[in-house]
Amino acid sequence: MAALPYTIVVGLEVHVQLLTESKLFCGCSTKFGAPPNTQTCPVCIGMPGVLPVMNAKAFALALKAAAALNCHIATFTKWDRKNYYYPDLPKGYQISQYDLPLCRDGWLDVPSEDEAEDRRIRIIRVHLEEDAGKSLHDEKAGRADSRIDLNRAGTPLLEIVTYPDIRSPAEAKTFLQELKLLLNYLEVSDCNMQEGSLRVDANINLHIPTPQGIAATPIVEVKNMNSFRAVEKALAYEAERQWGVFQETGRKLGEVPKQTRGWDEHAEVTRPQRSKEESSDYRYFPEPDLVPVTVTPEEIERVQASLGELPADLRRRLRRDYGLNAYDADVLVNQGRSTVHYFLRLADVCGDGKAAANWIQQDVLRVVHERQISITDFPIPPDTLGEVIRMVRGGRLDTPKGRQVFAHLLQHGGRPQEAVDALGFKDVDDAEVQALCRELVDANPKVVAEVRSGKEKALGSLVGQAKKRNPHVNPARVKEICLELIARM
Amino acid sequence: MAISEQEIRKVALLARLELTPEEARLMATQLSRVLEYMELLNSVDTQGVEPLALAVEVTNVLREDRVTPGLDRESALANAPHRDDECYRVPAVLGET
Numbered sequence: 001m002a003a004l005p006y007t008i009v010v011g012l013e014v015h016v017q018l019l020t021e022s023k024l025f026c027g028c029s030t031k032f033g034a035p036p037n038t039q040t041c042p043v044c045i046g047m048p049g050v051l052p053v054m055n056a057k058a059f060a061l062a063l064k065a066a067a068a069l070n071c072h073i074a075t076f077t078k079w080d081r082k083n084y085y086y087p088d089l090p091k092g093y094q095i096s097q098y099d100l101p102l103c104r105d106g107w108l109d110v111p112s113e114d115e116a117e118d119r120r121i122r123i124i125r126v127h128l129e130e131d132a133g134k135s136l137h138d139e140k141a142g143r144a145d146s147r148i149d150l151n152r153a154g155t156p157l158l159e160i161v162t163y164p165d166i167r168s169p170a171e172a173k174t175f176l177q178e179l180k181l182l183l184n185y186l187e188v189s190d191c192n193m194q195e196g197s198l199r200v201d202a203n204i205n206l207h208i209p210t211p212q213g214i215a216a217t218p219i220v221e222v223k224n225m226n227s228f229r230a231v232e233k234a235l236a237y238e239a240e241r242q243w244g245v246f247q248e249t250g251r252k253l254g255e256v257p258k259q260t261r262g263w264d265e266h267a268e269v270t271r272p273q274r275s276k277e278e279s280s281d282y283r284y285f286p287e288p289d290l291v292p293v294t295v296t297p298e299e300i301e302r303v304q305a306s307l308g309e310l311p312a313d314l315r316r317r318l319r320r321d322y323g324l325n326a327y328d329a330d331v332l333v334n335q336g337r338s339t340v341h342y343f344l345r346l347a348d349v350c351g352d353g354k355a356a357a358n359w360i361q362q363d364v365l366r367v368v369h370e371r372q373i374s375i376t377d378f379p380i381p382p383d384t385l386g387e388v389i390r391m392v393r394g395g396r397l398d399t400p401k402g403r404q405v406f407a408h409l410l411q412h413g414g415r416p417q418e419a420v421d422a423l424g425f426k427d428v429d430d431a432e433v434q435a436l437c438r439e440l441v442d443a444n445p446k447v448v449a450e451v452r453s454g455k456e457k458a459l460g461s462l463v464g465q466a467k468k469r470n471p472h473v474n475p476a477r478v479k480e481i482c483l484e485l486i487a488r489m
Numbered sequence: 490m491a492i493s494e495q496e497i498r499k500v501a502l503l504a505r506l507e508l509t510p511e512e513a514r515l516m517a518t519q520l521s522r523v524l525e526y527m528e529l530l531n532s533v534d535t536q537g538v539e540p541l542a543l544a545v546e547v548t549n550v551l552r553e554d555r556v557t558p559g560l561d562r563e564s565a566l567a568n569a570p571h572r573d574d575e576c577y578r579v580p581a582v583l584g585e586t
């Protein structure tokens with residue numbers, strides 16, 4: 001990639017929905033997809049005189065995420081009212097956190113494509129707040145009004161704000177993928193963008209070297225990005241747009257008010273959105289209906305100790321202890337914790353990490369995807385598959401036969417030996433194969449000469465003859481033995 | 490006066506209230522009186538006193554994450570000035586796209 005005449009500077013603001021059964025301050029269900037306005041109560045639709053009470057699970061999940069994001073966790077945290085008027089906000093304020101957020105100053109390392117080292121993206125703060133409702137725009141016959149569904153109002157959200165440490169649209173996408181993977185592993189959030197359980201806004205500007213020093217373009221907040229791919233595209237578009245505007249106008253940061261632009265998925269452009277400038281004064285004040293929450297250093301330590309191995313640790317372990325390359329380690333870890341567990345057991349049983357990774361990627365995951373099941377429901381346990389791989393590694397089965405055994409186990413279950421018997425694969429004693437090979441080598445001097453002159457392909461005829469004599473021999477093993485014999489001649 | 494008419498207009502805008510010039514003047518007088526009273530509190534010496542997040546010294550009131558029955562839709566929508574079978578209806582939301 002040609003060097004750009006500027007540096008792209010991006011900070012992200014991510015909202016993720018926490019995996020709780022009930023809302024943040026009331027017992028209404030958070031289940032996605034219910035008919036409009038069937039999951040509400042006086043608390044979350046803002047009736048007078050009600051009292052919000054904090055959901056313990058939501059707080060615990062927020063703590064877990066904060067610890068995994070290497071944040072400094074506050075031992076004393078409180079909530080505040082963020083006041084603004086919007087039809088989907090029934091109380092006229094959102095219960096959020098202002099000056100004493102749950103935690104600050106963390107980081108997340110993300111794999112980097114062109115650098116050997118991971119890139120560290122710093123986190124400014126993480127706080128726990130409630131979601132608003134949803135405006136449904138009614139396109140029907142000239143109706144100019146909006147419909148409001150409050151099912152989502154009061155759903156627990158974690159807001160995660162990064163420093164402007166991200167340096168490219170691709171890196172923004174990678175950060176989001178890594179964050180999603182981490183929160184999936186922690187079972188903090190499913191981060192499903194289609195269901196709105198992960199939403200992201202981005203602040204972006206350019207740093208442009210000029211003879212007068214570095215010029216920064218005005219910061220633009222980009223919204224309405226509905227997929228990680230959209231984030232990447234929108235930021236790439238926006239960087240180019242800002243570069244064009246800068247060349248035309250020379251306008252710098254501070255010379256124009258901050259702009260909000262929305263990503264138009266179809267036209268693939270960002271467009272200015274109506275500025276909420278006049279309402280940006282949120283008049284925060286402490287939420288008098290909620291009491292603060294304190295956490296002891298011992299509790300924080302316990303949370304940190306309970307995190308288990310996280311994606312970055314697992315990638316490292318798979319490469320170091322199982323000899324996988326970065327790509328294979330990444331594929332397995334990205335599949336989630338249960339796939340990694342399946343792999344670890346499989347690799348331990350069969351004694352070959354690379355073979356285990358290949359079988360999972362080519363065979364196990366194919367079935368898992370076809371059947372749309374979780375790997376925990378995959379019918380062949382890792383111990384059984386491990387035995388099959390051992391048979392292939394030991395030369396008792398060739399790979400195609402190994403696959404047939406796999407298919408048989410998939411359909412009928414049972415032990416590998418039972419599948420081998422049912423398929424009529426006879427074990428051929430290695431000594432028998434050795435004897436057969438010696439015979440063939442002795443009987444085919446022409447082939448031997450060809451092989452010796454470097455035409456290894458000529459071996460095919462020996463393998464063919466061996467299979468004719470005994471259909472149960474493993475061709476790879478025949479090839480191996482013949483080569484050895486010829487080399488020793 | 491502790492608060493100007495211009496500030497009143499800004500607060501009114503934030504609160505989505507439409508005030509006539511007369512009302513704005515009235516509000517300015519009344520709110521000024523409230524703010525002057527606050528000035529009295531400001532005169533208290535609070536040096537060395539920890540700020541208080543809440544008037545009661547209680548922390549960690551949490552509930553178990555359990556779904557409890559809420560309102561049926563009819564009750565939830567009952568007080569809305571405008572509604573249909575499923576939703577609240579409000580004037581078109583501006584500022585989106």
Ligand SMILES: [Zn+2]
Pocket residue numbers: 023026027028039040041042043044045154559
């Ligand atoms: Zn509720």
